[in-house]
Structure formats: C-alpha cells, structure tokens
Amino acid sequence: MEVQWWADFLSAVLRAATPLVFCALGVLVCGRAGILNIGVEGSMLVGALAAVLAAVYSGDPWMGVVGALGVGLAAGLVLTLLTVYLPTDQVVTGIAFNLVCLGVTSFIYKLLVLGGVQLMAPALRAAQDAEGAVSLAGLAAAVTPLTWIALFLVAVSWVFLFRTGPGLLWRSVGESAWASHAAGLNVFRVRTVAVVVGSLLSALGGAALTLGWVPTFTDNMTMGRGFIALAAVYFGRWHPGLALAACLLFGAGEALAFRAQALGTGLNPYYYLMLPYVVTLMAVAAMGRSVEPRDTGKPYARR
Amino acid sequence: MKNTAVTVKKMLRPGWGSSATLAVASVVLSLAALCVCSFLAGASPLKVMTALFEGALRGRYALVTTLSEWVAMTLCGLAVLIPYRAGFFNVGGQGQLEVGAIAAAAVALSLTAPRPLVVLVALLAAVAAGILVVSVPLVLRLRRGASEVTTTIMMNFACVQFMYAMVTGPLKDPESWYGTTPAVPEMCRLPSFPPGTEIPVGTWVAVLITVGAAWLMSSTVFGLHLRAVGGNRPAAVAAGIPAERVFTKAVLMGAALAGLAGGLQLLGYTFRVAEGWSKSWGMVGIPIALLGGNPLGVLVVGLLFAILETGSRSMQALTGVPAALIYLFQGLPVLIYLGLRASAWYSRWARAAR
Numbered sequence: 181m182e183v184q185w186w187a188d189f190l191s192a193v194l195r196a197a198t199p200l201v202f203c204a205l206g207v208l209v210c211g212r213a214g215i216l217n218i219g220v221e222g223s224m225l226v227g228a229l230a231a232v233l234a235a236v237y238s239g240d241p242w243m244g245v246v247g248a249l250g251v252g253l254a255a256g257l258v259l260t261l262l263t264v265y266l267p268t269d270q271v272v273t274g275i276a277f278n279l280v281c282l283g284v285t286s287f288i289y290k291l292l293v294l295g296g297v298q299l300m301a302p303a304l305r306a307a308q309d310a311e312g313a314v315s316l317a318g319l320a321a322a323v324t325p326l327t328w329i330a331l332f333l334v335a336v337s338w339v340f341l342f343r344t345g346p347g348l349l350w351r352s353v354g355e356s357a358w359a360s361h362a363a364g365l366n367v368f369r370v371r372t373v374a375v376v377v378g379s380l381l382s383a384l385g386g387a388a389l390t391l392g393w394v395p396t397f398t399d400n401m402t403m404g405r406g407f408i409a410l411a412a413v414y415f416g417r418w419h420p421g422l423a424l425a426a427c428l429l430f431g432a433g434e435a436l437a438f439r440a441q442a443l444g445t446g447l448n449p450y451y452y453l454m455l456p457y458v459v460t461l462m463a464v465a466a467m468g469r470s471v472e473p474r475d476t477g478k479p480y481a482r483r
Numbered sequence: 484m485k486n487t488a489v490t491v492k493k494m495l496r497p498g499w500g501s502s503a504t505l506a507v508a509s510v511v512l513s514l515a516a517l518c519v520c521s522f523l524a525g526a527s528p529l530k531v532m533t534a535l536f537e538g539a540l541r542g543r544y545a546l547v548t549t550l551s552e553w554v555a556m557t558l559c560g561l562a563v564l565i566p567y568r569a570g571f572f573n574v575g576g577q578g579q580l581e582v583g584a585i586a587a588a589a590v591a592l593s594l595t596a597p598r599p600l601v602v603l604v605a606l607l608a609a610v611a612a613g614i615l616v617v618s619v620p621l622v623l624r625l626r627r628g629a630s631e632v633t634t635t636i637m638m639n640f641a642c643v644q645f646m647y648a649m650v651t652g653p654l655k656d657p658e659s660w661y662g663t664t665p666a667v668p669e670m671c672r673l674p675s676f677p678p679g680t681e682i683p684v685g686t687w688v689a690v691l692i693t694v695g696a697a698w699l700m701s702s703t704v705f706g707l708h709l710r711a712v713g714g715n716r717p718a719a720v721a722a723g724i725p726a727e728r729v730f731t732k733a734v735l736m737g738a739a740l741a742g743l744a745g746g747l748q749l750l751g752y753t754f755r756v757a758e759g760w761s762k763s764w765g766m767v768g769i770p771i772a773l774l775g776g777n778p779l780g781v782l783v784v785g786l787l788f789a790i791l792e793t794g795s796r797s798m799q800a801l802t803g804v805p806a807a808l809i810y811l812f813q814g815l816p817v818l819i820y821l822g823l824r825a826s827a828w829y830s831r832w833a834r835a836a837r
Binding site for chain 2: 216218261262266267268269271272273275276277278279280281282283284286287290291399404407408410411414448450451453454456457458460461464465467468472477
C-alpha cells in the first residue's frame with residue numbers, strides 16, 4: 181500500500197513536471213541569450229493545441245509532437261521579429277503574445293469542435309495509463325517518452341551552455357549584448373536562434389501537457405504553467421540542473437495538491453499550489469538580482 | 484491659443500513615447516483582424532460588429548454591465564500607468580485586485596455597522612490589501628534590486644491561489660457547492676448614482692480618479708517629479724528630487740487603485756468573490772495602459788475594452804463566433820502598436836511629422 185502510494189505519487193510528479201521542464205528550458209535558453217521569454221505561456225498553449233490536432237488527425241501521437249514543433253517554430257519566428265529585430269519591450273510583447281495565443285487557440289478549438297465533441301488525442305504513454313496501477317519497478321515504464329526527452333534536453337543544455345565554446349558566447353550575449361557585439365558576435369543571430377529554440381521547447385512543453393497527461397484541449401489549459409516554469413528558472417538560479425530540481429519540486433507541489441484530501445493534513449490544497457510562487461519569491465529575496473543574466477529583458481538595437 | 488496647441492500636442496505625444504494616432508491605427512487594424520476571423524468562422528463581419536457593439540450598448544442591462552466592466556478596466560489601467568511613469572512595471576494588478584476583493588469581502592461579511600461606514604471600511608481594506616500585495620515586489624526591488632516584472636507575476640499567481648484558498652476555506656459560503664464567498668448583504672452594496680438610474684457609483688469614482696490622476700500627472704510638482712524619475716533617474720536625483728520617495732508613492736498609488744478596483748467590483752457588480760469570479764481585469768490593465776498612454780487615454784481605451792468584453796457574449800450568442808476571440812483583441816493591438824512604433828517606417832514618419 182505504502183509502496184504503491186509512492187510509486188503512484190512519483191509518476192504523478194514526473195507527469196506534472198515534464199511540461200514544466202520543457203518550458204523552463206525554453207525560458208532558460210532565451211534568458212541566457214538576453215531575452216526574457218514571457219511568451220512561454222502562449223507558445224505552450226499553441227503547442228498544446230497543435231499537438232492535440234495533429235495527433236487526432238493523423239492518429240499518431242508522434243505526429244502531435246511534430247505538429248507542436250511546427251507551431252512552436254512559427255511562434256518563435258513571430259517573437260523573434262518582435263523582440264529581436266524591431267525590438268520591442270519584451271515583457272509587454274510577451275504578455276500581449278500570451279493573450280493573442282489564448283484567443284487564437286480557444287477560437288480555433290471552438291470552430292473545430294462545433295458539434296461539441298471533444299477531440300481525444302492518442303496518448304503518448306508507455307506501459308500503463310494514469311489510472312492503471314504503477315509498481316515502483318514499473319515506474320520507468322510508466323513515464324512517457326517525453327519525460328526522457330526532457331531529462332535528456334536538460335543535460336544537453338547544461339553541457340552546451342556551460343561546457344562548450346558556443347555556449348559561452350551564447351551566455352555572453354545574455355550578460356552583455358554590447359560587449360558581445362564589440363567582440364564581433366552577431367547578437368541578432370544568437371538571439372534569433374535562442375528565441376526560436378525557446379519557443380520550440382515551450383511548444384514541446386504544451387505537447388507534453390496534452391499528449392503525456394490530459395489528452396485533450398481546453399481553453400487556457402496551461403493555466404499559468406509557463407509562469408511556473410519561469411519561477412522554476414529563477415528559483416533554479418538560471419541553471420538547467422537546478423531548474424530541473426525546481427520543476428520537480430513544483431510538480432510535487434501540484435501532485436500533492438491533488439492528493440491533499442487523501443493525505444488528511446487538513447491543509448487547503450490551494451496552499452500547495454501557492455508553493456512555486458512563494459518559494460521563488462523567497463529565493464529572489466535571498467539572492468536578489470545577482471544570478472540573473474545581466475542583459476535579460478533589455479532590448480538591443482543596432483546603432 | 485498657443486497654449487492649447489501645446490497641450491493638444493502633449494496629449495498626442497504622451498509620456499510613453501507614443502502617439503495617439505498609432506494607438507488608434509492599431510485598434511482599427513485589430514478590429515479588421517476581428518472581422519477576418521469572424522469571416523473565417525463563417526459569420527458576416529458586419530453582423531459580428533453589430534452584435535458586439537449592440538450587445539454592449541443596447542438596453543439597460545447591457546449598459547450597466549459595460550459600465551461596471553469599465554470601472555475595473557480603467558482603474559487597472561491606471562494601476563499600470565502610474566507606476567510605469569516612475570519606472571516600475573506593475574504586472575501585478577490582477578493579484579492586487581483579487582486580494583483587494585477578498586479583503587473587502589471579509590469586511591463586508593463580518594462588519595455590522597451603518598452602510599456608509601461598512602462600504603468605506605471595506606473599500607479602505609481593499610486599498611490596504613492592494614498596497615500590502617505590492618509591498619513585496621516593491622521591497623524586493625528597492626532592497627534587493629530584483630526585477631519587479633517577475634516578482635509581480637509571482638505575486639499574481641500566489642494571490643489567486645490565496646483567493647481560492649479563502650473562498651474554499653474560511654470565507655466559503657456554507658450553502659454553496661463550489662468555492663465562493665456568500666453574497667455581500669444587500670445593505671452594504673454600492674448604490675447607483677443618480678439613484679434609480681442603475682449607473683454604478685463606481686463609474687463615477689473611476690472617472691473622478693482618472694481626472695484626478697490626469698491632473699496629478701500633468702499639473703503638479705509630483706507629476707513633474709514622476710516624469711523626471713521615470714525618464715532619467717540619475718538626472719532626477721542630481722536635480723534634488725527625492726527619487727525613491729516619488730517612486731514608492733507612484734507604486735503604492737497604482738496598487739491602491741488595483742485593490743480599490745477589486746473592492747468596487749465586489750460591492751457594486753459581482754457581490755461575491757468566487758473561483759473564477761473576476762475577468763482578467765488586472766492583466767488587461769497592461770494593454771489598456773499601453774494603448775491609452777495617459778490617464779484620459781486609459782479611460783477611453785478602457786471603455787472600448789469594456790464594450791468588447793461585454794459585447795463578446797452577445798456576439799457568441801447571435802453569430803456563433805466564439806467569445807474567446809476577444810482575448811485576441813486584447814493582445815493584438817498591443818503587438819501591432821509596439822511593432823509599428825519600433826519599426827523604421829514609423830520613426831521616419833514621426834521625424835517627417837515633427
């Protein structure tokens with residue numbers, strides 16, 4: 181019973197954390213190149229819808245992943261145009277972009293399900309489904325392939341950002357765009373790649389939410405998860421490994437909230453959902469701005 | 484005469500470096516996009532537009548709803564605009580509003596006193612709650628140098644979850660099956676003014692506050708200091724302006740207005756705080772402030788957004804175009820506006836116009 185509960189809980193944590201990990205990486209790679217990716221929520225939402233639609237119409241969940249990547253690319257190009265090339269205020273643009281994505285996804289989904297039929301995507305699950313029993317040994321089989329991809333990408337981004345030459349240049353653009361420019365780097369090119377990669381990752385986060393968890397789409401189904409990912413990046417000191425740990429912690433908070441009643445702690449489940457934000461605020465209070473890449477959020481214009 | 488010309492020019496080129504022309508252009512372009520979307524949805528754009536505006540302006544009920552929406556949108560727009568002038572981007576209006584409403588509800592549901600007193604205390608509690616909520620990001624900014632963008636966003640979500648915890652916990656209506664506070668008693672709801680017209684008194688409050696803010700920002704020493712601090716802080720400090728105090732005042736003022744919006748909406752419009760009770764008024768305050776550019780502009784854009792918000796329901800009912808499309812309209816004009824303003828084409832045009 182006890183072991184069963186833990187296995188169940190852990191698989192729930194991984195399920196809740198996977199979309200967060202993708203999105204946190206999306207925020208992190210952008211932020212490390214100097215773009216504050218507030219639009220992560222919107223990219224996630226369009227990715228979630230695209231994944232459902234592509235998976236439903238092709239019948240193959242992997243096509244859903246491809247669909248999410250395609251839409252993520254488009255979102256990335258829009259954001260690149262706005263935040264890198266024009267450039268506009270990244271925060272306002274991000275917030276407005278999220279609103280537009282919310283409107284567009286709800287609009288498209290409503291048009292497609294005029295009959296009132298919910299589209300159910302084929303799930304990207306391995307051995308068991310969510311309700312099925314999960315043994316501790318079977319945990320590895322119970323997580324979706326997307327979870328493994330997310331973990332792999334954490335490792336890749338850590339190696340890339342902190343152990344390779346291009347990664348060093350990438351980070352230098354985030355620390356000081358002007359100095360990087362003076363050193364002969366093309367800031368625009370680096371930031372373009374960063375925003376596109378960031379949006380692709382965010383869209384994958386949306387795909388992980390739909391294909392790996394709730395196999396359908398509802399209006400505003402991301403419900404601020406992009407911002408939890410943002411919190412995870414701040415809490416994780418802009419480091420992939422620590423951000424992953426933060427995502428797991430926040431995922432555990434979400435999984436606990438669903439189980440709060442069963443736990444019998446008497447604590448209102450919403451307090452668990454407050455956890456990501458409160459601990460992030462405390463971390464910011466403890467660390468201040470010292471760990472944030474210096475030029476993140478500042479528009480860079482050619483002079 | 485010359486003075487008027489200068490004032491008009493100032494209004495057209497307010498402090499956010501914007502021009503009203505550009506804002507109007509982006510709104511018109513977005514309305515055009517709305518037409519295209521309704522066409523894609525198989526409805527006649529003309530019918531959609533008519534349904535949208537008639538649904539918001541025709542009939543007593545629709546008008547009252549629009550006016551009530553307008554209250555929150557205007558105040559939340561100001562809650563972003565005033566701190567922005569001082570260099571603080573208050574993304575946290577939503578959280579300030581939610582907690583403001585919760586505070587007002589707690590007062591209105593527990594205090595038994597004459598009506599004006601209850602209303603006054605409830606609204607003051609809402610204002611205090613807004614200030615309390617912003618104090619965390621404000622202190623983090625002042626003492627730790629932490630960017631208020633992230634911290635106010637975090638506060639937003641923390642506040643919404645806190646609100647949920649309150650309406651499913653201590654403040655829950657025992658008779659309800661979902662999370663909501665009991666309705667505030669009839670006796671402490673806001674009256675309409677003039678009596679009998681059903682015009683919510685909050686509308687007048689919002690208009691008065693907007694006019695007050697416009698006066699404060701354009702014709703007082705504080706307004707001058709505000710612009711100086713927001714424009715170039717080191718220069719303001721060098722000129723002997725108490726920058727930190729001006730900054731703090733502006734931020735607290737903004738948050739107080741967002742909190743007040745929560746209180747007014749509770750006592751004058753929704754009467755309950757519940758799960759999903761509020762529209763994203765606080766969030767929409769950001770596009771409104773950006774497009775409005777100054778307090779009077781906020782009032783105008785706020786009205787437009789309120790009309791679209793109210794009208795979207797009848798648009799969905801009459802034409803089948805999903806009401807969710809209205810979110811598109813809340814974001815798109817901002818993207819167009821920012822994009823146009825940053826484009827080389829616009830800077831050339833602005834230079835030629837000068």
